[in-house]
Amino acid sequence: MGAGIVLRKRIWLVAAVGAAILVLAAGGAVALTREPQSARVILVTPVPETSRELSLLEAWRLTEESASGWDGRWVIAALYSTDVNDAPTADTGASGRRRTWQADLVNDAGATRWLRMTNGVAVDAIDPGHSAMAVNGGPSRPPAIDSPELLALALREHPALLPGADKARGYHFAYGPDPVTGRWLASVSGEAAGAPARVLIDPEAKAVVRAERLALRGGGLLVSRDAGESWAASRLSGVVTAIASDAAAMEETPRVFAAAWSGDSLGLWATRDAGQSWARVAILPERAGPSARAVVAGPWDGADSVLLATNAGVWVYRIPDGSLHVIETGGPVLDLLQDADGMLHAIFMKQADPESARHYRWDSAGSRWELVDPQRVTRFADIPGAVAFEEVGSGQTILASGASGQYTLRVTPRGIELAGSAGADGELTQSGGVLGLAVAPDFDDSGVALAALYTGAVVLTADHGQTWRQVTEVPGRGAQVTFVGRTLAFISVPGSAQWEGF
Amino acid sequence: MGRVLTAIAFGLVAVALVFGAGHGKATTWYSGKVSTGYAFGSLTGAASGLGELTQGHFANHSSTWCPGDPSAYWSFGTWIWGLSPAPTMYQGDGSAVYPTSFMLHDIGDPTCSGGSYWVDLYFGRYKNPNDDCDCNNATEVFYISYNYVNNCQDAWAHGWTYVGYYGPD
Numbered sequence: 001m002g003a004g005i006v007l008r009k010r011i012w013l014v015a016a017v018g019a020a021i022l023v024l025a026a027g028g029a030v031a032l033t034r035e036p037q038s039a040r041v042i043l044v045t046p047v048p049e050t051s052r053e054l055s056l057l058e059a060w061r062l063t064e065e066s067a068s069g070w071d072g073r074w075v076i077a078a079l080y081s082t083d084v085n086d087a088p089t090a091d092t093g094a095s096g097r098r099r100t101w102q103a104d105l106v107n108d109a110g111a112t113r114w115l116r117m118t119n120g121v122a123v124d125a126i127d128p129g130h131s132a133m134a135v136n137g138g139p140s141r142p143p144a145i146d147s148p149e150l151l152a153l154a155l156r157e158h159p160a161l162l163p164g165a166d167k168a169r170g171y172h173f174a175y176g177p178d179p180v181t182g183r184w185l186a187s188v189s190g191e192a193a194g195a196p197a198r199v200l201i202d203p204e205a206k207a208v209v210r211a212e213r214l215a216l217r218g219g220g221l222l223v224s225r226d227a228g229e230s231w232a233a234s235r236l237s238g239v240v241t242a243i244a245s246d247a248a249a250m251e252e253t254p255r256v257f258a259a260a261w262s263g264d265s266l267g268l269w270a271t272r273d274a275g276q277s278w279a280r281v282a283i284l285p286e287r288a289g290p291s292a293r294a295v296v297a298g299p300w301d302g303a304d305s306v307l308l309a310t311n312a313g314v315w316v317y318r319i320p321d322g323s324l325h326v327i328e329t330g331g332p333v334l335d336l337l338q339d340a341d342g343m344l345h346a347i348f349m350k351q352a353d354p355e356s357a358r359h360y361r362w363d364s365a366g367s368r369w370e371l372v373d374p375q376r377v378t379r380f381a382d383i384p385g386a387v388a389f390e391e392v393g394s395g396q397t398i399l400a401s402g403a404s405g406q407y408t409l410r411v412t413p414r415g416i417e418l419a420g421s422a423g424a425d426g427e428l429t430q431s432g433g434v435l436g437l438a439v440a441p442d443f444d445d446s447g448v449a450l451a452a453l454y455t456g457a458v459v460l461t462a463d464h465g466q467t468w469r470q471v472t473e474v475p476g477r478g479a480q481v482t483f484v485g486r487t488l489a490f491i492s493v494p495g496s497a498q499w500e501g502f
Numbered sequence: 503m504g505r506v507l508t509a510i511a512f513g514l515v516a517v518a519l520v521f522g523a524g525h526g527k528a529t530t531w532y533s534g535k536v537s538t539g540y541a542f543g544s545l546t547g548a549a550s551g552l553g554e555l556t557q558g559h560f561a562n563h564s565s566t567w568c569p570g571d572p573s574a575y576w577s578f579g580t581w582i583w584g585l586s587p588a589p590t591m592y593q594g595d596g597s598a599v600y601p602t603s604f605m606l607h608d609i610g611d612p613t614c615s616g617g618s619y620w621v622d623l624y625f626g627r628y629k630n631p632n633d634d635c636d637c638n639n640a641t642e643v644f645y646i647s648y649n650y651v652n653n654c655q656d657a658w659a660h661g662w663t664y665v666g667y668y669g670p671d
Contacts, residue, residue, distance in 0.1 A: 078553035082579030102579045104553060112558065114581065114605060126581065128558050128603040130591070166566050167578045167609070168549070179545035179554040196548055214548050216612065239612055261612075291567050291612065311569060332569035352565065354572045354618075378570045378618075391570075391617055413534065413664055433536070433662025435615040454538065454662040476638040477538065478613050494612045496638070498544055 042070070042113060042125035047085050052120040053097035056081075056147035056173050056186070059117060063103040066115055066122040074105040074113065078176030083169055085118040090163040092170030096148025104176075143186050143203040147173040154188035154199035157208045160502065161199055164190040175203070185209060192502045193264050194286065212499040215263050216290070219476050219493030223275035227440060227487045228450045228460045231472045234275035238262040240492035242295040245484040246304070256484050257281075257306045259292030266290055268306060268317055274488055282324055287312040294336040300344070301364075307344070309333035314346060327362070329369065335380045335388075345386040347377055359388040382439060383408070398437045402444035407464040409449060411437055416451055418465050430459060430468040436480040438489070450489060452479040458491055531584075532573075533666035535619040539589065539657030540610070542627050542637040542644050547608030549578040557591050558601055561608035561622040568614035576670060580606040582621070585667040589660050594628045596649030602667075621667070623660065626653035 043066075054062065060079055067074040081098035092098070103115045116124040145153075151171055154161055163170045171190050178185040178200060189198035197213035216239055223234035238260035245254040253274045260267055266289065268282040284292075289311030296307045304319040314327040314336060329348040334357055337345050346369070349357040359377050360369040377388035382400035391397055399419070401408035408419035410426055411434045417426030433454030440448040447464040454477060459468040478494040540561070547555045548564075560582070563574040581603060588600040610622050628647040629635060635642050637654040644654075 080549075080553070080579070083577035084579045086577075100579075116579070124581075126583070126603060128601060128605075130558055130593075130599040130601045166564050167576065167606070174553075176553040241613055289566055293614075311566065334570045349570065352569075352575060354570050354575075357570055397617055433538075435613075477540075478611050478615050480613050480615065492613075496543070497548060497609075499546070 040127040040129065042127055043115075043122060045121065045123045047123050048119040048121050050119060051099060053095065053099050054101060054117070054120060055097050056150070056175055057142055058120075059098075059101035059103075060142040060175070062117050062120070062122065063101070063105070063115060066117070066125070067105055067113075070113070072107045072109075074107050077104040077106045077112075078174065079103045080174035080176070081172045082116075083167065084116065085123070088169040090165075090170060093151070093163070093172060094170065096146070096151045096171075096173070098147075098170075098173065143175045143184075145186060145201070145203045145206055147186075147188075149206075150186050150188050150201055150203075153201060153206065153208065154211075158192075158199050158211045158502070160192050161188065161197055161211070162191045164196065166196075168196070178209070181209070183209075194290065195263075197502060211502055213502040214497050215500045216261065216497045217263065217495045218260065219474075219495030221258075221275070221493070222472070222474065222491040224471075224489045224491075225274055225487055227446070227448050228458075228471055228489050231458075231491065234271075234278075234490065236260060236269055236271075236275075236278040238267070239290075239494050240490075241291045241480075241494075242293060242308070243482045243484060243490050243492070244295040244297045244306075245488075246297045254485050254488070255297075256488070256490075257295055257297050258490075259295050259308055261290040266292060266310070268292075268295075268308065275490065281322065282317050284308070284310065284315055284324070285312075288315055289332075293334055296336050296338050296344075298338050299342065300338075307336060307338075309336040309346065309348075314344075329360075331356070334378050337380050337386055339386050340384070343386075345372070345380065345388075347380065347388055359386070361386070382437070398434065400437050400439045400443075400449065402439060402442075404444045406444065407447070409437060409439065409465045411451075416465060416468070429461075429465055435478060438481045438483045440483050440486055440489075442486050446486070450481040450483070450491075452481045452491065528671045529668045530671050531666060531668055532619045534664050535621065535666070536616045537585075537589075537621045537623060537660070537663050537665040538616065539623045539625045539660035540637065541625040541653040541657040542629075542635065542642045545643050547624075549607045555607060555624055555627075557593070557599070557624060557626045558604055559607035559624045560604040561610040561624070562606060562620060563611055563614060563616070564609040567609075567612040571614065571618040571620070573619045573669070576606055578606055580670060582606075582667045582669040585621075585665055587663070587665065589623055589625070589663075590656070591625050592628070592649075592651040592653065592656055593626070594645060594647040594649065594651060596647070596651055619669075621665070623657075625657040625660070628653050 086099045100118045105113045174187045185200045186203045187198045192213045195213045199211045200209045218238045221234040221236045222231045240260045243258045245256045258269045266284045267280045269278045270281045271278045292308040294309040306317040308315045311332045313329045331349045331351040333348040335347040344362040359372040363370045378391045381387045398411035410417045410419040415431035419426045436452040457470045458472045460471045461468045480492050483489045563571045565574040568574045583603040585602045588602045627644045628651045
């Protein structure tokens with residue numbers, strides 16, 4: 001009995017020590033890693049539960065007050081509102097005030113600190129561990145105009161400025177050096193014509209300096225008519241995100257459809273001459289968003305059609321009459337395919353809830369979506385049937401094979417592998433970051449596949465992925481490859497964004 | 503012996519609780535995510551606040567273009583930290599820094615090819631006057647450095663690298 005008590009006591013003690021070590025290993029490691037060698041936490045305070053919005057001037061004063069307790073002299077290099085620690089709506093900021101403000105500060109030695117304030121309290125500050133580059137100290141005095149007046153002025157001069165979305169919801173405010181002119185300006189930002197936009201204001205003159213929106217420009221489209229051996233420019237401008245032809249039509253020059261963002265609208269384009277010329281056949285409504293992540297062409301509901309996976313459902317373009325209608329999904333559609341039986345499959349999610357992404361198929365009889373798999377998935381593999389998988393940023397990211405299933409290629413963090421048995425590493429035949437992989441429709445026979453690499457190189461295999469050779473190089477990053485026939489293939493380059501007047 | 507063990511146990515638990523409380527806010531470790539680098543380009547990122555795009559800033563996916571990526575919903579101004587392995591970045595005076603903390607200031611990769619939780623680290627805008635300037639961005643703005651610094655080449659050298667980092671839940 002007594003020995004039993006001693007034993008239990010020792011077990012408890014060992015367990016307590018073990019538990020403490022485990023807690024330290026988990027929580028402590030996180031805390032310690034928060035202060036890596038080159039970064040330092042200056043302040044961590046819980047966010048006050050009571051909401052309190054500040055104007056630009058109030059945020060300026062709070063920044064100065066917070067930094068006054070730091071060692072040395074720190075000046076504000078930029079002050080701006082953000083959505084962090086907030087749950088903003090489109091109306092947020094309409095009063096000219098925001099809950100969260102952030103400031104970049106620099107000292108005389110050029111060291112940088114980032115400060116975050118929420119609900120009227122400084123809640124976070126870190127020294128990111130590297131000095132500012134080409135950042136001048138602030139003007140050491142607050143702006144001569146406050147954010148409610150800034151908003152009124154911006155909307156009066158530029159009524160097209162709407163509340164922002166995405167990473168900066170509602171109206172936002174900032175004060176800092178304008179890199180273009182070098183002057184300290186204030187800004188009101190939101191959205192214009194579906195893109196981030198801002199109105200820059202001289203606080204002393206209380207006048208608008210310029211208004212601009214972030215325009216995304218396409219990087220070009222290339223076409224190959226000899227199964228990837230040679231490439232030429234294809235004249236379709238815009239950001240091309242998806243290309244397809246009727247999968248059943250194995251003609252040499254099939255009718256090809258492409259979805260492209262032109263800077264202000266998402267269009268469906270068609271070519272009948274293998275990409276030499278394109279004609280826009282439809283403009284999708286604004287709510288479809290800027291990107292169609294997949295396009296399917298083929299018979300649908302009794303007519304040749306093109307279906308597009310968008311931010312607001314599957315849009316159906318009926319080729320015979322040019323009509324456009326939507327199959328609602330309740331949120332963004334991530335991928336789309338039509339199987340050999342004509343059944344439509346889609347991966348879609350609830351609005352702003354990427355964890356809810358699931359594989360569904362369309363039940364034509366019941367006119368409703370039917371859940372195929374309760375597991376989260378994000379993409380369809382480029383293999384026969386409707387095989388979906390979850391793209392997680394590591395591990396398997398792309399899978400492609402011919403109809404027989406005899407030859408399968410897999411993209412992993414190492415590069416392109418010939419798929420091995422389940423769970424085993426495949427044979428690596430092309431190393432490096434892979435942006436896209438596409439197999440020819442007759443891959444089983446021809447062994448032809450294309451891959452776009454991060455370096456800009458586009459590589460070709462004609463032996464089922466045993467060997468690869470570079471066939472062209474494209475500028476920029478993010479190129480995608482697509483086969484739309486045995487010999488017809490495209491490379492799309494997304495381009496880049498730049499601020500333009502509005 | 504028992505008292506010593508008890509004291510050690512309570513001491514360790516107390517230290518663990520202090521670390522836990524100090525940590526404060528919900529965070530997640532993201533491992534094996536793709537990182538890339540960029541440089542030059544326009545003076546400001548997509549974040550509409552003023553101020554120049556500098557080392558310490560990063561871009562990720564926009565939820566408008568890549569709604570399936572959970573990190574695409576992070577707001578501008580979001581911080582990530584503990585990035586490992588840290589990139590090597592050179593400043594105009596030739597000195598090297600190895601930053602591990604970054605602030606979200608830009609968007610990129612509209613075709614979502616970087617995968618979920620992709621980060622694009624900004625390397626700066628310095629180059630030697632004799633260097634070519636070709637980072638393939640819309641507006642190549644750069645500063646001259648006489649210290650053999652070329653942030654564009656540094657960004658390309660960073661390449662397609664798998665990293666881990668702490669970020670919001």
